[in-house]
Amino acid sequence: MNKAQIISQYQPLLHTIAYNLVRCKEDAEDIVQETFVKWLSIDQQKIENTKAYLIRAVTNNCLNHLNSLRKKKEEYIDNVSVMIKHFKETNLAHLDMDTAIKVLHAKLEPLERAVYLLKEVFDFDYEELQQTFDKKKDHCRQLFFRAKKKLNEETSKIDLPDTSKFLESFRNACHFGNASDLIQELKKDINTAISKKF
CATH class of the missing domain: 1.10.1740 (Rna Polymerase Sigma Factor; Chain: A)
Known part of the structure; x- marks a missing residue:
């Protein structure tokens, strides 16, 4: 044959x-x-x-x-567990994942949110954050600590935005272990915020 x-x-x-x-x-x-x-x-x-x-x-x-x-499922569970663990350490503990993401959007500026999520959930170091966002490591460090401080402030009186598209990118990043689509979404948010200022 x-x-x-x-x-x-x-x-x-x-x-x-x-x-x-x-x-x-x-x-x-x-x-x-x-x-x-x-x-x-x-x-x-x-x-x-x-x-x-x-x-x-x-x-x-x-x-x-x-x-x-x-392995991808385990990575997804690990990433979500990290997120939940952090929320338990803040006053976001009573929120589910969808609401927690909305709180991140409501309380943090786009660049703060981007740095916070990539460092806290996807374990980016400051070197990787510097390369991703073209910001100095010290600036990324400041953004991260500022974000943590804002998240620990009172959350009861904020309006929660629609974050369905962002949440889908976040879940895909956790599930497939590749944050590239999420990074693009974060950068788009940053660029949108910059263009609104001018």
């Missing part, structure tokens, strides 16, 4: 195996495709049993995928 025939013959079997393991049609299709791409890139002569090789490869790829999802 040529390569096209092998792919045609084993694709349904591999897809069934992948789907039974990952329980998601799109992920299963991606894993099977990646398995075939890798198989096509190696020396076929070294494979004694093509069917067994492909089954083992797709199974391993599925297990790696599931491990990756588990």
Whole structure:
């Protein structure tokens, strides 16, 4: 059999195996495709049993995928736990996550909020904050401590804004372990605030 025939013959079997393991049609299709791409890139002569090789490869790829999802879930839980832990240490303890994010928006200036969230929740150091926002480390440090001070002030008399889009970016950053979309959202808030001043 040529390569096209092998792919045609084993694709349904591999897809069934992948789907039974990952329980998601799109992920299963991606894993099977990646398995075939890798198989096509190696020396076929070294494979004694093509069917067994492909089954083992797709199974391993599925297990790696599931491990990756588990780690991302753990990171999400850890990030949310850090946020909740901090809120418990302030007078935001009685608030749920949605309300807490609204309080951050209501009480903090955009740059304060950006520095605070990236440092407190995503563990950015001052060097990374300096590079992200093009601000000196000392300035970032001041912004962070100013934000903490503001958050510890009375919260009962503030109007809470709509933060649904921001909250989605925040949750995605926690869930996928990549804060780039959240950083863009934070920078957009900063730029909007600057443009309103002029």
